[in-house]
Amino acid sequence: MSAPGRGLAKGMLPMYPSSTSSPPQDSRPPLLPRPPPLPTRRLYSAQAAAPAEPSQPTTPPPPPPSTAPSPATPNPTANYRIRSGVILTRAPLLTRDPTPFESAFYLYQKRLNERLTGPFRQPFYYKKDTAADLDFRIKLRERRGVPAKDIGRYNPKSRMAWNDEVMLGSTTSDPELIREKLVADAEVRISEDGEPIAPEDRIPVEKPMPRRTEADEKNDVRRLDRALDRTLYLVVKKGGKGEEGVWEFPTDTVPAGEVLHETAARALRECAGVNMNTWFVGKVPVAHHVAKPAPGAAPETGEKVFFLKGRIMAGQANLAGNTAGATDFQWLTQEELQIVLAPEYYHSVRGMMELR
Numbered sequence: 001m002s003a004p005g006r007g008l009a010k011g012m013l014p015m016y017p018s019s020t021s022s023p024p025q026d027s028r029p030p031l032l033p034r035p036p037p038l039p040t041r042r043l044y045s046a047q048a049a050a051p052a053e054p055s056q057p058t059t060p061p062p063p064p065p066s067t068a069p070s071p072a073t074p075n076p077t078a079n080y081r082i083r084s085g086v087i088l089t090r091a092p093l094l095t096r097d098p099t100p101f102e103s104a105f106y107l108y109q110k111r112l113n114e115r116l117t118g119p120f121r122q123p124f125y126y127k128k129d130t131a132a133d134l135d136f137r138i139k140l141r142e143r144r145g146v147p148a149k150d151i152g153r154y155n156p157k158s159r160m161a162w163n164d165e166v167m168l169g170s171t172t173s174d175p176e177l178i179r180e181k182l183v184a185d186a187e188v189r190i191s192e193d194g195e196p197i198a199p200e201d202r203i204p205v206e207k208p209m210p211r212r213t214e215a216d217e218k219n220d221v222r223r224l225d226r227a228l229d230r231t232l233y234l235v236v237k238k239g240g241k242g243e244e245g246v247w248e249f250p251t252d253t254v255p256a257g258e259v260l261h262e263t264a265a266r267a268l269r270e271c272a273g274v275n276m277n278t279w280f281v282g283k284v285p286v287a288h289h290v291a292k293p294a295p296g297a298a299p300e301t302g303e304k305v306f307f308l309k310g311r312i313m314a315g316q317a318n319l320a321g322n323t324a325g326a327t328d329f330q331w332l333t334q335e336e337l338q339i340v341l342a343p344e345y346y347h348s349v350r351g352m353m354e355l356r
Contacts, residue, residue: 085251276315
């Protein structure tokens with residue numbers, strides 16, 4: 001091979017055959033023109049962050065001197081006294097009565113559960129030929145072979161098991177009727193020696209206490225053992241006896257050096273005594289009432305009352321020796337409060353009341 005630079009190797013062709021020949025034409029399609037650049041976008045944040053251009057300060061001309069005296073600015077709180085009180089409640093002790101729809105739905109759920117569960121294995125729970133086994137057999141025959149006690153005449157394993165809904169007007173789902181059936185089923189029918197017990201010799205099962213108490217029957221609004229499924233609120237009467245006076249929650253004026261929750265606790269002690277074990281839910285008011293002064297009335301006749309929420313755990317109100325001028329007290333439900341309280345007063349506190 002010849003030295004580099006002296007010529008082309010044998011078999012190699014030059015890129016261009018001759019100096020007069022032109023390069024090969026490009027067969028690719030021409031490129032599209034580049035689109036114009038998008039306009040610059042400026043965000044609101046960038047606009048806010050951009051330094052503001054300095055502007056020439058404009059000083060308004062001074063107002064002309066006035067020789068008339070300027071009127072005094074009125075103080076909007078000068079005619080209001082600040083008061084604090086407590087809305088003392090007794091929480092419900094029982095669940096509320098179910099509605100007819102809820103009772104029917106609970107019965108439907110029980111029947112559906114009996115359909116989906118496995119069959120009841122009697123030998124697993126009762127030893128054969130024992131007193132308990134004989135007693136269960138008697139009760140099983142009374143229930144027409146259904147182990148469940150509170151689903152009515154319904155066999156979840158029969159060919160009509162799909163028909164598990166309660167008809168309109170049926171008393172099968174009545175809670176009181178179900179309780180009576182459960183109490184009757186709890187009576188022992190077989191003695192320990194395996195002999196049947198006569199109906200007059202059976203030991204009756206103690207029934208549950210009624211939901212309505214003696215205080216409910218007598219409508220004694222001063223007792224706490226009434227309306228067990230409702231929330232009760234303590235109200236006191238001030239300003240007179242009998243039909244005179246005004247019903248309100250225990251309240252008092254907030255003096256200098258006290259805060260709202262301290263005044264509320266003191267007002268409760270002075271109105272209802274110290275024979276109650278109470279608990280304040282918090283130190284922040286849950287409601288407030290504004291009593292505006294009457295037109296032309298003396299100053300400080302308006303009131304702004306802030307209410308705190310409390311619970312009674314034990315004890316009872318006692319007005320003997322109270323220093324707040326209370327003459328009577330009542331434990332009332334929300335509907336009863338709407339009757340005895342002033343309409344504006346009740347409207348101010350109704351938003352904090354319980355649903356029941």
